[in-house]
Amino acid sequence: MQYEPPATGLRPPLRDETPPMPEFVLYNAPQSTCSQRVRFVLNAKGLPFEEHKLDLFAGDQLKPDYLAINPNGVVPALVHEGVPIIDSAVIIEYLDELKPDVAPLRPKGLKDIAAMRSLMRFIDEVPTPAIRVPSYNLAFLPHFQKMTEAEFQALADSKPLRREFLLTMGRTGFPQAEMDGAMGRLARGVARMDETIRASGGPWLMGGGITLADVAVMPVIVRMDDINLATMWDDKPAVARWFELIRAEPAYQPTYYPGSLLTEKYPHLREQLKAG
């Protein structure tokens, strides 16, 4: 898709007033965990970007203009010099390879890089899909409950990546067995983090320096904390320390700007979560 400057609502710009195409254009959503990975890396490397916030419940991610950028119909997508880069794990690796000398986010040796990538695959296989289950049941379900069965089916059919996920959830929410499975996978994710930090000597997953693996798992841990699941690392001080450290990183605040947490977008959740 051709880059077009954002509409201003004012008179159309004269030809020579058209703003230059920014180097990085990020299509994302504030609370999207995958988007948060990319915002963190852009911020860590001090790369300015034009941010487009998509309304995922209005279906912005399924509009033809956006599908031309990301045919998977999900956020994030990063357009770099006019070329779309999609999938958060791919984007963060891309950015680190593009700017390897500014705030490097990978270990030095090839074998350690392979270990970091293996960890990222585990994160994308186990805890990352698992966190969607309680997130959808808690926060997103009411959006779907308002729909008729036919509208819901049409919505599911329109999703290139998440059709079956949505149909499993249905308009009544994920069944208990699905929730239990997700909790188990989250617990395994936290246990793997704990083992990995202790084996590397910490305080980060790969040892003394923050890497893309830490960035990859960050949004899961932040979301778990947000929805009252931080008790899962009560007996794991290495994970608690890791969480303190990542929140103290300079890139953290600009990434989690107000409205990025689920309980900020849906304040009623705080009461619901307190009530258990």
Ligand SMILES: N[C@@H](CCC(=O)N[C@@H](CS)C(=O)NCC(=O)O)C(=O)O
């Ligand atoms: N593997 C993809 C997954 C992206 C993804 O699932 N994005 C979610 C938000 S975190 C989304 O856009 N969901 C919208 C939808 O399901 O329609 C990535 O890491 O970029």
